[in-house]
Amino acid sequence: MTRKGSRRANSVRLAGTKPAPAQALFIDHDLQADEARVGPHDRLTRAEVLALLPASPLWPPGETKASRDRANKRLANAAKILDWLEKHPGHGWQERWRAAGADRGKEVVLTAVLGDHQTDGQRDGVIAGLNCLMLSRIVLPGYGFLRGYKALLLFKQVQQMFPAGDLDTIRDHGAGLGMTPRHVDEGLRLISSMILHTGRDLHELAAEDVFQVRARGRRMQGEAFVGTHSAWELLRGVGAIQSKDTLKDALRHGQRPTTELVDSYNIQSTEIRNVLVRYLDERRPGVDYGTFRGLVRELAGVFWADIEAHHPGINSLRLPDDVIDGWKQRIVTYVHARSGEVKERRSRIDVMMRVRGFYLDIQEWAHEDPFWAQWAVPSPITRGDGAGNQKIYKQTTARMHQRVRDRLPHLPVLVQTAERVHREAADLLDAARATPFDEVFEHGGTSYVRELLKVNQVPSRLDHGSPHVFIRTVGSTGRRINQSLVEDDAFWSWAVIETLRHTGVRAEELTELTHLALVSYRLPETGEVVPLLQIVPSKSNEERLLLVSPELASVLATIIKRLRDANSGKIPLIARYDSHERVTGPMLPHLFQRRPYWQPQVMSEAAVKHRLDRTLEATGLRDQAGQPLNYTPHDFRRMFATEAVTGGLPVHIAARILGHKTLTTTQAYLAVFQDDLVRTYRGFLDRRRADRPQDEYREPTEREWHDFQQHFELRKVSLGTCGRPYGTPCQHEHACIRCPVLQLDPEQRPRLIEIIRNLRERITEARANGWLGEVEGLQVSLNAAMVKLTNLSRATTDGRPQLVDLGMPIFTDLPRQGSKPLDDREFS
Incomplete structure (x- = not known):
């Protein structure tokens, strides 16, 4: 199931559909x-504004001379600002404010009112006057x-x-x-x-x-x-x-209508736009929403919007050769949305095949629906355009294998770092919790002070009995540290890494795990209860069960205990938003939920990747180019498959665990190392030797060694060499001419011809004397000798087989074309 797609602002509101977010x-x-x-007082005159300002509830009271002076200064500075604004065009104060460029910043106002020479007292006075104007809503910044x-x-x-x-x-x-x-x-x-x-x-x-x-x-x-x-x-x-x-x-908004998705690409041709909408509506029920958005992006965006951008006014699916050739060249690369870099589009063959499918579907549907008949034209994408797909697939597989080879050796370092970072964060949090507020404590050779948060110089009641613990390094002027949040980040980084490496699940499947996914199964033979982890349908829409290993059980138990301890013994029920399907799921006890601030939420796939990146920063690992080594959640899936198969798990079992429909997909995940091949083969030899009699691996005696040497001495015969294995008897009772293991020597060809001539003479003699039994035995030897002579005739002078053009079959007793013909005169 494809998970690609483009999220763009929706500009079309359709009747009967959920509106786009506000x-x-x-x-x-x-x-x-x-x-x-x-503002509500935008059209007041200058005098009316100055009369309105003292009516503010925040205006200084005039009970004392000092407060009256402060009020008069504030009023005078507000008047200066109004005088400056009146010099600019506009029907009200807000239009004058924009015309004066005041929204560019307070320095514009200060410079315009005070000039270049300003004192701190003058600046504070103008700012106080400006505050009065904004509080009274004379101007709206x-x-x-x-x-x-x-x-x-x-x-x-x-x-x-x-x-x-x-x-x-x-x-x-x-x-x-x-x-x-x-x-x-x-x-x-x-x-x-x-x-x-x-x-x-x-x-x-x-x-x-x-x-x-x-x-x-x-x-x-x-x-x-x-x-x-x-x-x-x-x-x-x-x-x-x-x-x-x-x-x-x-x-968040749900799944958007087809019309809205297509219109986001601004298709200029109304006819083509309608065809795309109707075609996509036909395809929509058969695919998931993520795949559907990808199909819309490729057909409406990558294909037709690009065609219109380079060939304005085109209004037909029948595209000229130069138009389609130019498009094929352009889709080789694309511009990255964030970095602006030009990159190779590795999915270009897939895009062309989807365009080809678009044309072929219309041709097929035209037989049943007259609407499609006018749009049924030959596909501009031929079958040969997909010839390079296998090459791209092999390149992608090789690149993924190299990623696994680069990252699998560093996996223990990543796991140890995640454990260490969490342990250190938890120890520091425990030390901070045991310290009274505003007290200094030592940890790891560093002095910290536990801070008490204050709001308006009043201690926050939230800080007492709250899980949030704030600390600051002694002597540091930096920001305070929420050590509770630091420890929480470290814990979930560890939990993500451990779960991914022990299950090989996808990132989406990880975020979908719930407490209800842990089930037990009783083995019928032994009655033993084993824990299983249920993986809900995601990419392949297939549910599967994973056997929970002791290591995975420990990780899941730790997660469950943490959630229960933080929520009065219960795992909170929260809904998960599926960013691919654009739907919000039911309230469930999700395992990978956290409360980073005040709202409990299920981790997103981006949050899972962020957890990995934070841990990788702590490892300091580098690739061969010296760049920071990065892991993706899918790398753990490939490493899981590689370790499982190299450890002896059959490939078809690994495919079932990973949720793959074909073994080919699983085999593409396996990046087997050469040293693993050597170790596996050596292990196979050791196991085979352990199963065979030990006498076979002792030192040979002198007689056994003499018999072994004598066997090879006895292999030499008149016509060549006997290929009989050591320790086996001669099954043809030394009738070498009949034996298939006889390796003929080309130099003995005259001797073989002499033997054939002699056999023919003996057959003639036996027939003359009526020795029919002798005739049958001699005929078997003659046939075997003729086969050996024919095979010897097909060999070149250097003994290597000669390539022969078989041509059309000819039913004859003569040798095949290309062989040296047998001449009956040789036997005369």
């Missing part, structure tokens, strides 16, 4: 939303401006404007989910940014605002802003977002 709608339209975004503004005080002031009790409700909700104070603060800062950016109140924020800020973060820095998931959960807790889903669930 964040996809903002990816292309957030700039237009910025243009229409204005962009997310890029707020990211560079770093105004923690401004965000706290926004939070103070929340409705009464909402801030405590938000913090209590975050604590109830298991959030650390840092996660709560990150979510609150992002919520504050959303309020300043949109000009809405806390309860006016919606899920679309979170989708928009996530899309903007991915556009600006390649990933969502820190605190996006926290903000979503906190807004759910306060009732602003009416959804039972987490942000991950809200962003």
Whole structure:
């Protein structure tokens, strides 16, 4: 089952289908939303704005002269900013803000208001005035401006404007989910940014605002802003977002309609687009969704979208030779999406065969459905285009074998490193837990201090009785370390490596393992109970059972105990999202689940790969080119198969364990080393010798050695050499002319002819005297002699066989063409 496919933003909304996630709608339209975004007081005059600012609940009270002076300075600086904005065109303050380029950063505002010569006091005053304008929503800054503004005080002031009790409700909700104070603060800062950016109140924020800020973060820095998931959960807790889903669930969407998948490639020809949609709809029921997306990508994207890009206006499946020849040359390489490098497309033969299948299917369907008749044209991909597939397959197999040979010798180092890293992380965590807060402790020759998290200078109640343990190296000014998370990462890295190497399962199958997959089986002969591990259908859609070895049983027991200890004796039931089929599974006790932050979740295949990479960094292993050695989860599958077969497991049993349908697939996994061949053969010899009588391996006596030498002395006969094995009797009673093991000497050809002449004379004499029994015996010898002479005639002068053109068969007693003909005169 193919697991390849392309994920692209969906741009088409179809009636009757689940809409694309809301964040996809903002990816292309957030700039237009910025243009229409204005505050509630955007059209006020300068005087009205200055009169509005003191009405803010955060405005300094005028009870003392100092507070009145501070308020007047803040008002004066706000007036300076308004004076600067009025110099730019626009119908409101937001348009003037954009026209002035203020969203490029606070330095633009400071330089415009203060000039090049600025003091710290002047800068603080202008920033205070700017804060007043943003808090009163006179101007709505962009997310890029707020990211560079770093105004923690401004965000706290926004939070103070929340409705009464909402801030405590938000913090209590975050604590109830298991959030650390840092996660709560990150979510609150992002919520504050959303309020300043949109000009809405806390309860006016919606899920679309979170989708928009996530899309903007991915556009600006390649990933969502820190605190996006926290903000979503906190807004759910306060009732602003009416959804039972987490942000991950809200962003996920199910299987998309065929029309939407095809339209993501922007096919220009409506007719061809409709043909592709109808063809793919016909194929869809017979394949899984991952394979189907790959088929859409190859036919609509790699094939037809490329044809249209280089030959605009083409509107027929009947492609000219130059068009299809150019396409065949282009698919040899492709541009990597991330690195931009031009790489060889190893699947190009498969792509061409799928295009060929597309044309051949239409030709076949045209006999039954008239719709396809107009599109039934000869396939531009011939059968010969797939001739190189076997070569590519062998190259891929050789490359995979080399990967196994490079990585299998380093597997013990990887396993030992995973065990060591986890042991060290667990020991440090135990030492930190045994240390009171703000106390120094020694571990491994390094001094650490256990830190007590504080929120607004108040010790966090979450830190007491929480599994999160924070430490910092004494004298270090770096970030604090969540040692609980470090130990958790190390444990799951060890668990992933151990499970992969003991089972040989795929990464997807690893993440699907549940507590229910452990079953027992009682052997009918002995009554012994053996544990089995059930592998649910995945790539091959076939269920299989694996015998649990003692080592694997220890790993699984450790995982189960860890999950139970962390969850009051039970394994939590959580749903797993299948990224290939785009569906969310039922609530099950998954084994490879963890709580990296506050939400329990099943490991993804990317997380499994990340665990391997983190452990490899600790090993420091390098390949032959000096580059860091990398492992993939599938490398463990190949290494498992190689070790199992070289250890004596029959190949067909290994194929059953791995879930392969054919032995050919399993054989491609086996990278047998030459030294393994030698060891295996030597082991075979040792086992064979152990089964044979020991007398055969003693030192020969003088008589036995004399008999052995005499045997070879007696092998010499008049016509050549006897090929009879040592220790065997002569079955033809020394009638060498009849014996098939006689090795003729070409120089004895005249002697053999003389023997044949003599046999004929004796047969004539015996017939004349009526010795019919003698005639029969002599005739057998004559026939054998003639066969030997014929074979000898076919040999060249140097004794090697001569190549003969057999030609058409001729029914005759004469020798075949190419042999030296027998002349009856030789026997006369």
